[in-house]
Amino acid sequence: MYTLAGLFGGVGGIELGFEQAGYDVLWANEIDQKASITYKLNHQHELLVDDIHNVEPYQIPEVDIITGGFPCQAFSIAGYRKGFNDDRGNLFFEILRLIIAKKPRVVFLENVKNLVGHDNGNTYQVIIEALEMNGYHVKDKVLNGSEYGNVPQNRERIYIVAFANKNDYEKFEFPGPVRLEKTLHDVIDFENKVDERYYYRPDKCKFYHILEENIKHEGSIYQWRRKYVRQNKSGVCPTLTANMGTGGHNVPLIYTKHGIRKLTPQECFRIQGFQECFKLPDDIAVSHLYKQAGNSVVVPVVQRIAEKIKMALDANPNYEKVMENQLSFSL
Known part of the structure; x- marks a missing residue:
């Protein structure tokens, strides 16, 4: 069974999608105290409630996959379009810091669709190049929850899957569309x-x-x-x-x-x-619950991508944890 650690866990939507696909989630991190209450109500694994700037690599167990639905406000039309000039945008580099230290076999990231076009594509290019310079092979795709998750919501998100091993990368394909049956x-x-x-x-x-x-x-x-x-x-x-x-x-x-x-x-x-x-906690304000729902992910889409990742990894049983490129991106 493949193991996973989650960054920017929120209420655990990404972790839940991977669990439903058969992964073993060992650890997660989330800064928001209210979201952490909901997280702990629904998950049994360790949750470190702290700012990601304070997270040290030794606190994260050795895992096959690191995930992160990092904050999207800096890249969203609804935000200020400040990109990396916004502290929230710089949080990507905190993910990168931990990826460089832990060297997981797979990195899974999720963000708003507008990340791709922010600053004429420069922001996104920096993210992809940072992963590639540290030995990862990257595939990405914008998927709509109503088209790929059978949920009645128009929700487009960019999904980034990066592999340390080229064979894993070549075997992976994003899932195809499914018919929307839920109303x-x-x-x-x-x-x-x-x-x-x-x-x-x-x-x-x-x-x-x-x-x-x-x-x-x-x-x-x-x-x-x-x-x-x-x-x-x-x-x-x-x-x-x-x-x-x-x-x-x-x-x-x-x-x-x-x-x-x-x-x-x-x-x-x-x-x-x-x-x-x-489960939703009944001892926190509904305003926090609305925020948590809006910040979360379309779980079935994550599950379908996780299943495709698992198929790619299963096709490469002789994998050894050796990065093909040990270059380190300048933080």
Whole structure:
């Protein structure tokens, strides 16, 4: 069984995808205290709750794979487009520092699609060249959760898989698209009443009349955009974002017989492909849970990539941990 250590673990979505593909997760790191509560509720392996700048290589066990869904704000349209000039962008080099020290057989990274085009592609080129200069062979692809994970969410992400061994690299292929069979009704409860806190009521919402005029069709996702309502007519949920926790206008809305309401945190996690058994703590604010859901990954997409990685590694049983290129990138 292949072993794994996760950086920027969040609530453990990447680790969960690899576990479902048959990997043994030994260790993970996450800085956010609230996310760590959710992580520990759902995972049994060691979680180091600390800033990645403080993580030393000796703290990470010897593993086959190191993963990292490193923070995407620095590269996102929703962020400030500062790239490596933003401290969050520089966190990639913390991943690189630990990769150089541990030399895992595989590196798996996930980020927003816009990372590829940031600064006319220069940011992404630096990332790929840094991996290649340290002996890794890199494959990457932008995958949409609705097309590759059978989840009703339009969520495009760049996935980077880097191999220390060229034979592993040559055997690996990203998974192909799958038919979208899950609907919004499969992940959202349109029938039963949920906690009253999630509903918009005339006496508690000053813009309720605008919502009432525009949100009328069950089975659609709506978004409140501060001054107007937008209906998503694609039949899937728009991309869930981390800033859902910073204001109600960022949480997708639906129409039900019990009233107009926002999605619950549980529904947001299901839209990300988390199974019903995934636990959410009841002692932290829902704003943190929304943030955690928006920051996470489409678990089935990660699982499918992990399965393809496993097939590539299985095809090379005589692998020895020898890097083909020992150049060290200047940090």
